[in-house]
Amino acid sequence: MPIIQTKNLSKHFGTVKAVNNLNLTIQEGEIYGLLGPNGCGKTTTIKMLCGLLKPTSGSATVFEFDSMSRKFQQDIGYMPQETALYPDLTVHDNLTIFGKIFGLSNSELARNEKELLDFINLHEKRDVPITDLSGGMRHRVSLICSMIHKPKILFLDEPTVGVDPELRLNFWKNFNELGKTGTTIIITTHYMDEASHCTKIGLMRSGDLITEGTPADILAKTNTRSLEDAFLAFTAREVA
Amino acid sequence: MVFTKSKAPVITRRIFLGLKHDRRSLGMILFAPIIAMCVFGIAFSGEVEDVDVIVVNYDSGAYIPMLNINISFSEKILGNIDTDVLNIKYESDEEKAMEQVENGEINAVIIFPEDFSRTLVQTIAAASGEGNNSDIRSPADFATSFITIRSDNSNVNVANAIIKAFQDALSKTMDEYGVEAPVGLEVDPVYAEDAEFIDMFVPGIMAFAIFLLTTLLTLISFVGERTQGTLERLMATPIKESEIVLGYAMAFGILGTIQAMILMVIGIVVFDIIIVGNVLLAFLIAALLAVVSQAMGILLSSAAKREAQAVQFVPLIVLPAFLLAGIFWPVEAIPTWLRPASYFIPPTYAVSGLRSVMLRGWGLEHVWYEISILLLFALLFLTGAVAMLKRSRR
Ligand SMILES: Nc1ncnc2c1ncn2[C@@H]1O[C@H](COP(=O)(O)OP(=O)(O)OP(=O)(O)O)[C@@H](O)[C@H]1O
Ligand SMILES: [Mg+2]
Numbered sequence: 001m002p003i004i005q006t007k008n009l010s011k012h013f014g015t016v017k018a019v020n021n022l023n024l025t026i027q028e029g030e031i032y033g034l035l036g037p038n039g040c041g042k043t044t045t046i047k048m049l050c051g052l053l054k055p056t057s058g059s060a061t062v063f064e065f066d067s068m069s070r071k072f073q074q075d076i077g078y079m080p081q082e083t084a085l086y087p088d089l090t091v092h093d094n095l096t097i098f099g100k101i102f103g104l105s106n107s108e109l110a111r112n113e114k115e116l117l118d119f120i121n122l123h124e125k126r127d128v129p130i131t132d133l134s135g136g137m138r139h140r141v142s143l144i145c146s147m148i149h150k151p152k153i154l155f156l157d158e159p160t161v162g163v164d165p166e167l168r169l170n171f172w173k174n175f176n177e178l179g180k181t182g183t184t185i186i187i188t189t190h191y192m193d194e195a196s197h198c199t200k201i202g203l204m205r206s207g208d209l210i211t212e213g214t215p216a217d218i219l220a221k222t223n224t225r226s227l228e229d230a231f232l233a234f235t236a237r238e239v240a
Numbered sequence: 241m242v243f244t245k246s247k248a249p250v251i252t253r254r255i256f257l258g259l260k261h262d263r264r265s266l267g268m269i270l271f272a273p274i275i276a277m278c279v280f281g282i283a284f285s286g287e288v289e290d291v292d293v294i295v296v297n298y299d300s301g302a303y304i305p306m307l308n309i310n311i312s313f314s315e316k317i318l319g320n321i322d323t324d325v326l327n328i329k330y331e332s333d334e335e336k337a338m339e340q341v342e343n344g345e346i347n348a349v350i351i352f353p354e355d356f357s358r359t360l361v362q363t364i365a366a367a368s369g370e371g372n373n374s375d376i377r378s379p380a381d382f383a384t385s386f387i388t389i390r391s392d393n394s395n396v397n398v399a400n401a402i403i404k405a406f407q408d409a410l411s412k413t414m415d416e417y418g419v420e421a422p423v424g425l426e427v428d429p430v431y432a433e434d435a436e437f438i439d440m441f442v443p444g445i446m447a448f449a450i451f452l453l454t455t456l457l458t459l460i461s462f463v464g465e466r467t468q469g470t471l472e473r474l475m476a477t478p479i480k481e482s483e484i485v486l487g488y489a490m491a492f493g494i495l496g497t498i499q500a501m502i503l504m505v506i507g508i509v510v511f512d513i514i515i516v517g518n519v520l521l522a523f524l525i526a527a528l529l530a531v532v533s534q535a536m537g538i539l540l541s542s543a544a545k546r547e548a549q550a551v552q553f554v555p556l557i558v559l560p561a562f563l564l565a566g567i568f569w570p571v572e573a574i575p576t577w578l579r580p581a582s583y584f585i586p587p588t589y590a591v592s593g594l595r596s597v598m599l600r601g602w603g604l605e606h607v608w609y610e611i612s613i614l615l616l617f618a619l620l621f622l623t624g625a626v627a628m629l630k631r632s633r634r
Contacts, residue, residue: 051475052475052476054633054634074478078476080469080473084470085470086258086470088257088258097250097253098473100247100253101247103247155476
């Protein structure tokens with residue numbers, strides 16, 4: 001049984017078909033990369049999967065629950081595309097608030113907080129308000145804020161934007177480790193080098209899923225050597 | 241079944257944590273009411289000067305046989321009026337004079353009756369024992385001379401200044417003659433009825449400050465939640481919409497109570513008000529008003545996309561409350577056609593409830609009406625806020 005499944009999932013904003021008849025199947029422990037140009041519907045898809053947006057038609061199931069049922073929120077973590085944190089609160093306070101909302105005990109919170117600050121290498125900013133952090137640092141805190149309760153599924157909308165290369169590499173190492181321990185990750189990115197770390201890739205264009213497969217599959221299909229080229233090949237093919 | 245604790249207190253905690261770092265909002269909560277109260281208090285308690293009044297003097301004087309003169313006490317009294325305070329004009333036509341009060345050109349008409357001096361002389365004579373009647377013990381047994389003041393009380397402190405000017409002139413005149421005579425001031429308000437400004441003022445400004453600041457802070461805070469994306473992040477967690485709204489309600493209920501406490505202390509220390517009623521009941525009303533106001537703030541936030549737009553709501557919040565809630569003049573002083581609007585805005589009930597509790601010393605048996613209406617507003621707006629949040633998942 002897949003952990004996430006969508007059936008003709010669609011979202012229309014007026015005449016804009018943000019997501020169009022999307023059929024996805026994601027297995028437990030998979031790192032699924034949603035790729036595609038600006039406005040192709042990646043964020044809209046993730047929001048529907050989290051139960052934040054109601055599909056115009058079609059449906060999605062998460063842990064066998066309907067996406068709008070609000071029965072699985074305890075087990076998912078969502079990192080929005082924009083840094084969504086309380087700017088006046090410190091890093092520690094933001095983590096505490098969201099941890100408490102997930103019902104963590106103080107000791108669990110302390111343990112997870114330490115682990116996650118290690119992960120993003122930001123211990124020295126623990127008691128600094130978000131407003132006083134650099135853009136990349138905020139993004140890092142936003143990421144761990146969605147991981148504070150160790151969710152079974154992580155929805156990460158462009159988690160590596162503005163993060164320096166060394167840390168990005170570290171992020172992916174961590175994501176892969178999480179995948180091995182059974183955490184499912186749905187991730188969007190515009191960096192093709194990162195996409196190669198995914199176990200599966202879905203390529204979207206104008207609300208449609210145009211191809212899907214492992215990075216190797218995709219390369220084979222297009223007979224290209226980099227995902228960058230593969231991506232361009234697919235978009236060119238569509239236009240032609 | 242697993243017992244799941246309400247997550248509302250986490251939201252409350254978040255708001256207080258935010259205030260700890262956001263000194264601007266904290267200052268607004270703590271100091272704005274104090275400043276408002278002092279500014280209004282000093283502005284309204286200043287000396288009133290140059291009040292225009294019309295005197296209609298029917299007094300035909302009194303003949304004193306002993307001295308063989310005709311004496312007019314009304315003129316003596318008018319001569320003793322402090323001309324800094326009152327600008328006196330004379331008019332023989334009472335109706336014409338009243339017209340000028342009604343259209344606001346003049347603040348009051350003062351009427352001396354025809355027998356004003358005669359009655360006064362009789363009373364003084366009787367009191368000094370010249371009537372040789374042992375049954376008469378005090379001047380009060382005699383008819384009292386009356387001065388009628390028909391004033392526009394919708395500006396209460398102007399009306400009070402007129403009364404005070406006449407009282408002063410009266411006692412000065414009586415002192416000159418070395419007599420004590422009962423002269424009644426019959427005050428006949430044209431618009432508002434018995435109100436003393438400072439009495440109305442403290443509970444009024446209390447309700448106004450709580451209403452305004454709570455609505456505004458919730459509005460800004462909630463627009464922030466939307467634009468920062470934290471609301472969306474919250475919506476992806478197991479927290480319920482009702483818990484978010486309740487968390488806000490608790491935070492602002494507590495803040496409203498704190499504001500009420502501060503204002504009471506200022507009222508007592510600076511303005512010498514005496515609170516006769518149950519302070520806890522007053523706090524309850526203050527907290528209820530705060531809860532209603534914060535729910536209104538959340539509801540309004542759905543109409544504002546950015547913080548700047550939220551600020552445009554300020555006049556919309558301030559003006560009706562300022563004009564219609566009975567803060568500076570009683571609801572009864574508001575034109576009848578506009579009065580229904582007063583009954584549709586929550587601060588009206590808080591003002592009247594707080595006034596009844598703090599100044600009249602009324603208990604729950606009297607203010608249950610105001611409290612139930614505030615509860616009703618709270619229920620309505622809180623439910624509305626929850627429904628609005630649920631609608632955002634579309
Ligand atoms: N709330 C909304 N109202 C109207 N249109 C919307 C709304 N949200 C998204 N859209 C439209 O839906 C389309 C898909 O948007 P979406 O945010 O899902 O793109 P995306 O793939 O995440 O893009 P990016 O890479 O820039 O993040 C766009 O055309 C966008 O303009
Ligand atoms: Mg996006």
